[in-house]
Amino acid sequence: MELNSYQQKAFQHQRPFLEKYGKLNWLLTFFFLIWIAGGAYALYLQIAKGHGVTGMRDNVVWGLFIVNFIFFIGLSYAGAIIAGVLHLLKVPWGKPFIRLAQMMTIISVIVGPIFILLCVGRFDRLHHLFIYPRIQSPMTWDVMAVVTFFAGAVLFLYLALIKDLAVYRDAGLKGPKWRQKLYKFFAIGYRGGASQKRHLIISQNLMAIIMIPLSIIVASILSWIFGMTLRPGWHSTIFGPYFVLGALYSGTGVLIVAMWYYRRSHKLDQYLTDQIFRYMGYAMMVLAAAYGYFTFSEYFTGWFGSEKWDNELIHKLFSPQEYGWWTLFANLAGIVFPILVVAIPATRKTNWITAAALIMVLAMWVKRYLIIVPTLESTLLPMQDTRTEYVKYSATWPEWLLTGAGLASFFLFFLLMSKFVTIVPVSGLEETDHTHKHVKAPELTNATKEDIQPA
Amino acid sequence: MKQEEINEQGRRDFLKTAAIATLAATACGSLACSCSSKKAATGDKVKLLSPEGEIVEIDSSYLNHQEHMAIVSKLEAREGIAGKKFVMVVDLARCKNARKCISACQKWHYRPEETEWLTVKLLKDSDKAAPYWFPKQCFHCDNPPCVKVCPVDATFKRQDGLVLIDNNRCIGCKFCMAACPYSTRVFNWNEPELSLDIRDLAYNPETGIPAKVGTVEKCDFCPDRAREGLLPPCVEACPNGVFYFGDENEDAVCNGEETVSFTQLIKDKGGYRYMEELGTKPRVYYLPPKDRQFPVERGYEDLDSNLKKRFESVMEPDKQKD
Numbered sequence: 001m002e003l004n005s006y007q008q009k010a011f012q013h014q015r016p017f018l019e020k021y022g023k024l025n026w027l028l029t030f031f032f033l034i035w036i037a038g039g040a041y042a043l044y045l046q047i048a049k050g051h052g053v054t055g056m057r058d059n060v061v062w063g064l065f066i067v068n069f070i071f072f073i074g075l076s077y078a079g080a081i082i083a084g085v086l087h088l089l090k091v092p093w094g095k096p097f098i099r100l101a102q103m104m105t106i107i108s109v110i111v112g113p114i115f116i117l118l119c120v121g122r123f124d125r126l127h128h129l130f131i132y133p134r135i136q137s138p139m140t141w142d143v144m145a146v147v148t149f150f151a152g153a154v155l156f157l158y159l160a161l162i163k164d165l166a167v168y169r170d171a172g173l174k175g176p177k178w179r180q181k182l183y184k185f186f187a188i189g190y191r192g193g194a195s196q197k198r199h200l201i202i203s204q205n206l207m208a209i210i211m212i213p214l215s216i217i218v219a220s221i222l223s224w225i226f227g228m229t230l231r232p233g234w235h236s237t238i239f240g241p242y243f244v245l246g247a248l249y250s251g252t253g254v255l256i257v258a259m260w261y262y263r264r265s266h267k268l269d270q271y272l273t274d275q276i277f278r279y280m281g282y283a284m285m286v287l288a289a290a291y292g293y294f295t296f297s298e299y300f301t302g303w304f305g306s307e308k309w310d311n312e313l314i315h316k317l318f319s320p321q322e323y324g325w326w327t328l329f330a331n332l333a334g335i336v337f338p339i340l341v342v343a344i345p346a347t348r349k350t351n352w353i354t355a356a357a358l359i360m361v362l363a364m365w366v367k368r369y370l371i372i373v374p375t376l377e378s379t380l381l382p383m384q385d386t387r388t389e390y391v392k393y394s395a396t397w398p399e400w401l402l403t404g405a406g407l408a409s410f411f412l413f414f415l416l417m418s419k420f421v422t423i424v425p426v427s428g429l430e431e432t433d434h435t436h437k438h439v440k441a442p443e444l445t446n447a448t449k450e451d452i453q454p455a
Numbered sequence: 456m457k458q459e460e461i462n463e464q465g466r467r468d469f470l471k472t473a474a475i476a477t478l479a480a481t482a483c484g485s486l487a488c489s490c491s492s493k494k495a496a497t498g499d500k501v502k503l504l505s506p507e508g509e510i511v512e513i514d515s516s517y518l519n520h521q522e523h524m525a526i527v528s529k530l531e532a533r534e535g536i537a538g539k540k541f542v543m544v545v546d547l548a549r550c551k552n553a554r555k556c557i558s559a560c561q562k563w564h565y566r567p568e569e570t571e572w573l574t575v576k577l578l579k580d581s582d583k584a585a586p587y588w589f590p591k592q593c594f595h596c597d598n599p600p601c602v603k604v605c606p607v608d609a610t611f612k613r614q615d616g617l618v619l620i621d622n623n624r625c626i627g628c629k630f631c632m633a634a635c636p637y638s639t640r641v642f643n644w645n646e647p648e649l650s651l652d653i654r655d656l657a658y659n660p661e662t663g664i665p666a667k668v669g670t671v672e673k674c675d676f677c678p679d680r681a682r683e684g685l686l687p688p689c690v691e692a693c694p695n696g697v698f699y700f701g702d703e704n705e706d707a708v709c710n711g712e713e714t715v716s717f718t719q720l721i722k723d724k725g726g727y728r729y730m731e732e733l734g735t736k737p738r739v740y741y742l743p744p745k746d747r748q749f750p751v752e753r754g755y756e757d758l759d760s761n762l763k764k765r766f767e768s769v770m771e772p773d774k775q776k777d
Contacts, residue, residue, distance in 0.1 A: 050668045051627075052644035059638065061629040121627015121642065121669030128607040128626050139606035139630050230600060230636045230733060379638045380730070381591070384576055384765040387569075 002192055003167065006431045010271060011167060014422040017266055019174040025415060032408040032415075039405020042398035047123055053398050059383060060376040060393035065119035067368045068403055071250070072112030072410070073146070073222060074243070074368075078251020079105030080153060080215040084208040087160075092430035093279065096271040099425045100258050102157040104251065107413040109150050111406050118402060138225045145218035152214055156207045158186070162200060163427035166190040179420065219244040226371070232313040233302070233375040242294045249287040250364040253338075256280050256357035258414070260350065262423045271424045274350050275432070281353040284360070285342035292335040295367075313378045323374055326366055334363030523653065523662045523679065532660045533621070535613025540703040541595070541676055542616070544720055546710075547744040549695040550575070550588040552754025559692030563677070565653050565664060570641055572674040573689055577755075577766040586769050587744035588754050590697060592674035592689070593618065593639045594729070594737030601631035601640065610671070616703070616738050617676050619660040625670040632671060636733055640673045676700070686711060695748060703738075 003011060045053050056063045083101040086094035120126060133140045165187040173180070190196055223243035226234040236242075256277065263272040299317070302310040316322045341347045341356040373393050385391055499515040552575050560566075560573045572592065579586040595618045602612050609624035610631055632640045647666040656664055661678045677687040690698040691711045701708030701717060708717045720726065726740040755763065755770050767774060 050643070050645040057644065058632070058641050061632045061642065119628070121629065121671075122625065123669075125607075125624075125626045128609075128624060132607045132624060134606055134608045137604050137606040137630070139604065139628060143606070225630070226633075228604070229634045231633070376633065380636045381576055381638055382578070382769075383638075386761055386764045 003426060007426045007429045010424055010429050011171070011422065011426040013270075014266060014268075014424060014426070015171070015173065018168070018419065018422065021419065025419075028415060029412065032412040035401075035408035036405045036412070039402045039408075042401040042405070043118065045398055046118070051121055053396060055389065055393055055395045055399060057387075057390040057393070059379055059385075059390055060373055062119065062372055062376065063393055064369075064395045064399040064403055065115045067365065067372055068406055069112050069115040069119070070222065070243075070368050070372075071365050072108045072115065072406070074108075074219070074247030075251045075254050076105050076108035076112060076149070076153065077215040077219045077222075077244070077247045078249075079103075079108065079255070080149070080156065080211045081248055082251060082255065083156065083160075084212040084215070087204065087208040088212075092432040093273075093276055095429055096268075096273075096424045097255065097259055097276060097280075099160065099421070100262070100423060101255055102153075102160055103414065103417055104255060104258065105153045106157050107410060107417070109146070109153055110413065111410045113146055114409075115402075115406060138221070138228050141221045142218075142225055145221045149214060149218045152207065152211055156204075156211050159200065159204045159207055160425070161421060162187060162190050163192075164421060164425050166192070167426055168421070182420075216244050219247050226375075231375050232307075232309045232378055233298075233371065236298060238294060238298060242298070245287065245291050245294055246364065246367070249284070249291045250361055252280060252284045252287055253357040253361040253364070256284065256354055257361065260354040260357075262418075266418075266423055268424055271429075273432075277350040277353050278348060281342040281348060281356075284353070284357060285339050288335050288338045288360070292331070292339070295331065295335065309378070309380060313374060316374045316378060317370060323370060326370060330363045330367040330370060332363075333359045334367055335360075523656055523664050527659065527661060527682070529621075529659075532619070533611055533613065535615035535617060536678065536682065537614065538704060539615040539681070541681065541738065542701060542703040542708065542717060543592070543676070543739045544699040544708055544717065544726060544742060545590055545739060546697050546699070546724070546742040547587050547589065548724075548742060548747045549697045549749075550590055550744075550754070551695060551749040552577075552588045552758070553694055555692040555694055556590060556689035556698065559688035560674070563688040565650060566666070567648065572639075572641065572672070575754075577751075577769045579769050585744070586751050587747075588751065589741075590689075591637065591639065591729075592676070592739065594637060594735070594739045595676060597736035597738060598734060600634040600636065600735055604630045604634045606630065615678070617678055619675055619678070620663070620670070620672055621660045622663070622667045622670040622672065623658055625667075627669040627671065629671065636730070636735070640671050642671050643668045 042053075054063065054065075079101045083098050083105060086098045086101065117123065117126060129140070129143055133143070165183050169180070169183040169187045190200070220240035220243065223239040227236065227239035229235060259272045259276065259280070262268055299314065302314045305311075317327050318324050338356040338360045341352050347353075377392060383391055500512045501515045502510055502512055505511050554575060557571060557573050557575065561568060561570065564572065566572070574591055576589045576591060577586050578589045595616055597612075597616070599610075599612055599618050602610050602618060605611075606628065607624055607626055609622075609626070610618060610620045612618050627642070629642060632638075632642060643666055646668045649665045653665050656662075658665065658667070659679075661675070661682075663672060663675055666672065677685075680687060686700055686709060687698075690700045690709070693711070696710040696712050699708035699710045699715065699717075699720065701714070703717060706717050707714055708720065709715075720742070721740055724742040725745075726742050728737045728740055752770075755766055758766075
């Protein structure tokens, strides 16, 4: 595999991370595995004792698990759209972080559906979804969607990896022999030949073209699990686009945070440049505005109309005794803050943008909670139930433990993947004019044009 | 209390009943004919399948009928009773929250006190309107939102109008619970406590017994009783004749005392369906609470405090809440 000097430099810089596991990573791995073990215990409890160990009851039948499912799957759909768009645009500044987007796609589509499986009352009957499927059900659509999307995401990531796998195969990396065998196997004999290159380019373009509309479709199908019911806050025509935008928005945030982390830990300042953060910041700002517009439309329409059903939900969301503070946090930290940070030039800096992205991601998780739980608590017929756990949902420790386990597996997958592939893809990397510093206006002297050099 | 009774009765009776029932169902036809009968032959013949695969006929007196042993196949349970179209009318003018219907339903289906397939709400439609007691089972809608969303066809609509659940198929995703706008479905969050006499019964969607953990359940209009010409326990137990249950095809509904024409009843008393505009086409009609038999307080005063708390906000809205 031929690499030009710039790409060689990128590879040599990242090589040590493929060759060493490192003490910190061992510690982190151990930490994540503890969480996952805790989650396994909570799952065992749930299967052995029944879902009564969770906080879900007859009114709020869907809780933390569904919130996590929507959150992670949304990241996945966003990753596919971002990676697809970056690939098709072929912009040089997009190449360093396209792999992170693809990794996020694959990892989230593994972690997300695990949560939905946790929410199902009969774990032992999951195969019924495949042997007795009912096509009319939005849930069947979602099963078909996720399976299709997963296949596409795997293919998309794999095709993008082939060139790099050939590089790793030929580089003679220090490491376990079985990894070298894996590289050899999955590089499928790619040597950089002309016809090989052509085939790869065509298939990658095709996958990118497929994945973008596929992501939008599957994100809409996810929203229709809620949108097709007769509940306030759910039965809204805006739900499809709302979820697509929400997914894209939170995915951008997680990507920014992931870039920031790897920039620091792998010292990738040259590749994951301030310019990239700025551009992603712009994207985040635009998406924040769009998402804010959708959110505002939802709430404003619900509040202005007189229907009791909608009004009860709006009141619940905005009343300080109920969800008011959470709504405030989700919208201020989730929408207004990122817009301000990127709009104001003084705060349009990498660390600020990342902080805004991190807070936004948390706020978006809260926003998903606010979509699911308050609606389920606003029943058409009065609940008239004295059991508090039936009237108001409060998640129990097994649910939180499993949430933590899901998050831990998300991080662990990233860690493990970063030991097989470089974070910044080396083949196809292009040198960009990433200096992009603001050129100071030259002082007015008698100097001629030739005397003035760019900074 | 049930446990003690069963323990006292001993395993002997249980085994005897189960053995005879099993024998009859799989029928050694020739054996039944040859051995001396304890009961007088009724002359009513029943067709059964012998272990050798032959269809044999025996007198129905040899069948030891057991409650909750649904004698229908899985296919029949899904198709329903031909020619029937079950319908219910609830007279809100008569309900005084006696709650006998609820306990009868729980007793028949071996459910604990806190599982309410049938629930009584206290509705107050607007500020100046008077509150009224509102018993609610499943509406068995003709356009059921729950059936629409089930991913595995565990809940289904039958030709006799009933919407049932097959708890051998249900995966417990609770989509149907999210979809039902009337919040009528309940979930088995924990392992249900099953008394000895139902624990080993073969499950059938028409009986709903025994309950299974991690599955959804709801009012089923007791089709196993309907097959024997019996009314559901809630209809029989009501002391005021609130529930009229019957067949739309026959245009007859009965409340345990009187049988009336369904269409006439709806016409005379202004029957309506709850939240008609949702378009779910419920099979339960309500008669408005006009010319009430009891003042609404009657159903509230003598309740124990736990139940009273449920309706406090409607009956005593000015009362200070802590």
